[in-house]
Amino acid sequence: MSESPYCTSVPKLQYAWDNTTLSMFKTCPRKYELAQLEGWISKHPALPLDFGIALHDGMEKLQRLLIEGRNRDEALVEAMRKAWTSAWNSSIKTSPENNRTIKTLLRTICWHADQYVSDGMETVRLDNGKAAVELSFRLELPLENPDGGAYLYCGHIDRLAVYQGAIFVVDYKHTARAVDTQYFAKYTPDGQMSGYTLAAKTVVPGKVQGCLVDAAQVGVTFSRFARGFANRSEGQLDEFLRDTIEWIKYAEHCARQQYWPMNTESCDKYGGCIFRQICSKDPAVRRTFLQAEFNQRVWNPLQSRGE
Amino acid sequence: MTDKAVSFDDVDPKAIQQLFDKNPLEITDAELHAIIKFNRQERARFMAEESKGKKGRPASANIDYTQLDIEL
Numbered sequence: 355m356s357e358s359p360y361c362t363s364v365p366k367l368q369y370a371w372d373n374t375t376l377s378m379f380k381t382c383p384r385k386y387e388l389a390q391l392e393g394w395i396s397k398h399p400a401l402p403l404d405f406g407i408a409l410h411d412g413m414e415k416l417q418r419l420l421i422e423g424r425n426r427d428e429a430l431v432e433a434m435r436k437a438w439t440s441a442w443n444s445s446i447k448t449s450p451e452n453n454r455t456i457k458t459l460l461r462t463i464c465w466h467a468d469q470y471v472s473d474g475m476e477t478v479r480l481d482n483g484k485a486a487v488e489l490s491f492r493l494e495l496p497l498e499n500p501d502g503g504a505y506l507y508c509g510h511i512d513r514l515a516v517y518q519g520a521i522f523v524v525d526y527k528h529t530a531r532a533v534d535t536q537y538f539a540k541y542t543p544d545g546q547m548s549g550y551t552l553a554a555k556t557v558v559p560g561k562v563q564g565c566l567v568d569a570a571q572v573g574v575t576f577s578r579f580a581r582g583f584a585n586r587s588e589g590q591l592d593e594f595l596r597d598t599i600e601w602i603k604y605a606e607h608c609a610r611q612q613y614w615p616m617n618t619e620s621c622d623k624y625g626g627c628i629f630r631q632i633c634s635k636d637p638a639v640r641r642t643f644l645q646a647e648f649n650q651r652v653w654n655p656l657q658s659r660g661e
Numbered sequence: 662m663t664d665k666a667v668s669f670d671d672v673d674p675k676a677i678q679q680l681f682d683k684n685p686l687e688i689t690d691a692e693l694h695a696i697i698k699f700n701r702q703e704r705a706r707f708m709a710e711e712s713k714g715k716k717g718r719p720a721s722a723n724i725d726y727t728q729l730d731i732e733l
Contacts, residue, residue: 431693438685456681464700576707 357656361501366391367609369499370492370506371602372655373546379605380545381623383614386605388629391614394648396628399445405454406528408446409570410512412437412463413526414488417477417513421485430467434460452574453530462528462570462577469579478514478521478558486514490658491553497599505602508655509549512568520563522583523550526570533569538582541567547584548594555591672699 359370368375368390379386388394415436419429441447441456449455478486489511494504513524525547531537541547547565554562564585571578586594608614621627631647632640677699680692 427694427697430697431690434693434696435685435688438688442685457678460681460696461700461703464697465704468701468704 356654359654359656361499363500364606364609366612367500367606368655369501369503370508370655371598371605372508373549374653375655376598376601377545380601382617382620382627383605383608384616384633385620385627385629387614388632388644390653392644393650393652394629394644395651397647397649401445401449401451401454402528404441404444404446405459405572406526408437408440408444408459409462409528410488410526411440412459413466413512416463416467417487418485421477421479426467426471430464433463433467437463453572458572458574458577462572465577466570466579475515475517475522475524478516486511488512489514491557492656493553493556495595495599495602497602500606505599506655507549507553507598509546509553511550511554514554514558515566517566521554521558521561522563522566523547523554524566524568525550526568528570528572530572533571533578533580533582535582537569538567538580538584541565541582541584543590544584545594545598548586548591549598551584551586552591552594672702674699 359368361367361369375386375390378389412433416429416433419432420426424432437459438456441459446454446456446459480486491509491511493507495507497505499505511523512526515522515524529537547567551562551564564583567582567584569580569582571580616633621630621633627633632643635643672695677696680688680696683692
């Protein structure tokens with residue numbers, strides 16, 4: 355049985371947070387209540403999410419095998435098999451989009467490996483000899499939860515790598531749009547990159563420079579790559595930590611009140627909230643529509659990843 | 662199917678395309694090597710086209726991260 359991320363004394367209050375849940379809460383507490391606390395998810399498959407997971411699976415496998423000393427093509431074969439298996443069990447198998455298919459997934463892994471074959475970046479080797487990829491972390495925040503322990507900030511780092519003498523948190527991203535200056539600008543400020551940097555600096559004090567976004571533009575007939583930095587100063591990290599604590603205090607307030615207000619300013623963002631049609635109905639009938647149009651699942655920030 | 666059952670010396674795109682419909686548990690190492698070879702050919706073709714400007718690469722795409730305003 356998996357470890358619960360919720361407090362015992364305040365059952366709908368998370369003591370273990372990650373960027374996914376905190377970002378959702380910041381966007382709209384009501385969305386957080388529906389998606390995280392009640393677990394409602396769309397019945398329509400999340401193709402970009404599935405593609406990202408399969409791509410991460412392949413990249414993780416590739417880096418692990420390369421650091422074990424396997425030659426590149428042998429490692430690629432295993433990485434592609436891993437990504438393919440992940441894709442086969444997801445919405446990618448019957449993808450309605452031409453740019454997120456098994457073919458484009460395998461092509462992206464192959465082309466990325468060939469483009470960055472001698473990029474001067476080396477995956478950090480952990481003390482146990484394994485590659486520092488898919489590292490799950492838990493940071494204790496300087497804030498006590500109602501059960502008496504510390505609140506936690508959790509996450510999963512794709513890869514720690516050394517580049518020009520400094521350590522970077524490498525995060526793989528994929529997109530259908532161009533990976534240009536404007537694309538990378540969205541990662542500063544960004545809670546996920548700040549959280550990763552804070553976590554990595556805690557594990558490897560003084561050596562971590564920041565994040566490196568390793569982005570792939572996946573088209574129908576091509577994959578194009580670019581990397582951008584998302585560095586954080588100590589002052590920016592202090593600010594992120596303080597902001598995170600203030601947001602968690604607000605989440606605690608909502609949980610104690612048993613009320614998560616709707617942020618109507620977010621309903622239209624990013625193509626429209628998936629719960630917009632639910633929230634537009636009278637509160638008395640929303641439950642009926644949720645049950646008809648959504649499935650339920652559990653998201654747990656404490657779930658570890660990696661081999 | 663054994664690894665020697667299929668030859669992809671010529672990396673026929675149609676044969677490669679058919680592989681993507683297969684269950685990954687049934688894919689052989691030889692077939693995966695053929696896909697790698699196919700992808701390398703496709704990448705070489707794409708890069709040649711890009712260098713001629715045929716793909717209409719946006720001026721701001723593929724930025725070199727060493728040129729960003731960063732402190733290392």
